[in-house]
Amino acid sequence: MTANSDSHHSGRLQLDSREFNDFRDYLQKIAGIDLGHNKQYLVSTRIRRIMIDYQCETLGELTTKIKSPVNKELRQKVVDAMTTNETFWFRDLYPFEYFRNTLLPELTQNKTNNRIRIWSAACSSGQEPYSLSIVVEEFIRSQLGLSSLPLEIVATDLSSKVLENARNGEYDRLSIARGLSEQRLKTYFDQPDTDTWRVKNTVKQRISFKPLNLQESFVLLGRFDIVFCRNVLIYFSPELKKDILTRIHGAMKPGGYLFLGSSESLSGANDLFEMVHCNPGVVYRAI
Known part of the structure; x- marks a missing residue:
């Protein structure tokens, strides 16, 4: 584990800005999701669990993995995590x-x-x-x-x-x-x-x-x-x-x-x- 691993368990990942931009661009390409420049916190909280499960130390590692054609399931998990599935019955009436x-x-x-x-x-x-x-x-x-x-x-x-x-x-x-x-x-x-x-x-x-x-x-x-x-x-x-x-x-x-x-x-x-x-x-x- 690297020195960065403590932040895995604290609920907040330290995201490198270049890696964040790369992840953001890829997410927009595959799912159309337009993440603002200031959404690092949102990304870190939503994909923290996935990064632990797939043993990714950095966001760059995760992005490399989801770009691989063989990791379709992982790619779907990331998209699921980044789309807000909050919904109501008869919303707005x-x-x-x-x-x-x-x-x-x-x-x-x-x-x-x-x-x-x-x-x-x-x-x-x-x-x-x-x-x-x-x-x-x-x-x-x-x-x-x-x-x-x-x-x-x-x-x-x-x-x-x-x-x-x-x-x-x-x-x-x-x-x-x-x-x-x-x-x-x-x-x-x-x-x-x-x-x-x-x-x-x-x-x-x-x-x-x-x-x-x-x-x-x-x-x-x-x-x-x-x-x-x-x-x-x-x-x-x-x-x-x-x-x-x-x-x-x-x-x-x-x-x-x-x-x-x-x-x-x-x-x-x-x-x-x-x-x-x-x-x-x-x-x-x-x-």
Whole structure:
């Protein structure tokens, strides 16, 4: 062990600025994550455990290892650690209310639309697509004479680990506490044991989970009526944001709706969408 090893166990790594820049550039290249110059502390706390597990003394050693084609698993672990997978049920409420009260009735009445398609981009551990599917269930139950709805939700994320968790649809007490009402918990979840809640199959069956890096092509996903791409663009550079929004527009049906996070904007893609006020909040319609 080197003299630097004490800092491994103190929770803070001393990061060489050249090595930090090299790591930062590589992370941007493979995942699009735009780390600021001042994010050394964030990096050191999030990858400290990985560096210990893989016996890397320096960030430079770790970067060399993740660049090697044989270390795919390690590369995925680093990406997982550096993407914030914090998520809530029915986050910010208004997108889900607007989806239920305005968009679902509109899309259901549009007879040319034989199948409604929704994309939950950067779905993390699954709370967003499951929240959307719960809203669809509630909408179906509220409509007399409607027993089902030809609707599909495609949920994607960069992280294979969180996608696996999302696909399982099992959540602990802490995850369940963030945004779920008692009524929805009773109606749409089973409880296999005292500390685990599992999403019911009626909610699960309309969702397909797929790995996707937003820097790559969306063409194979098909076209969508509604896209939720919330609280993910904040990690990207302005150029990449604009590129992603342009390609999302290309994956939308004419007049489709895009929801961004409450602190996010169109970042240079204003000519592709018009703003619609939901009061509170806004949604963007593809032009």
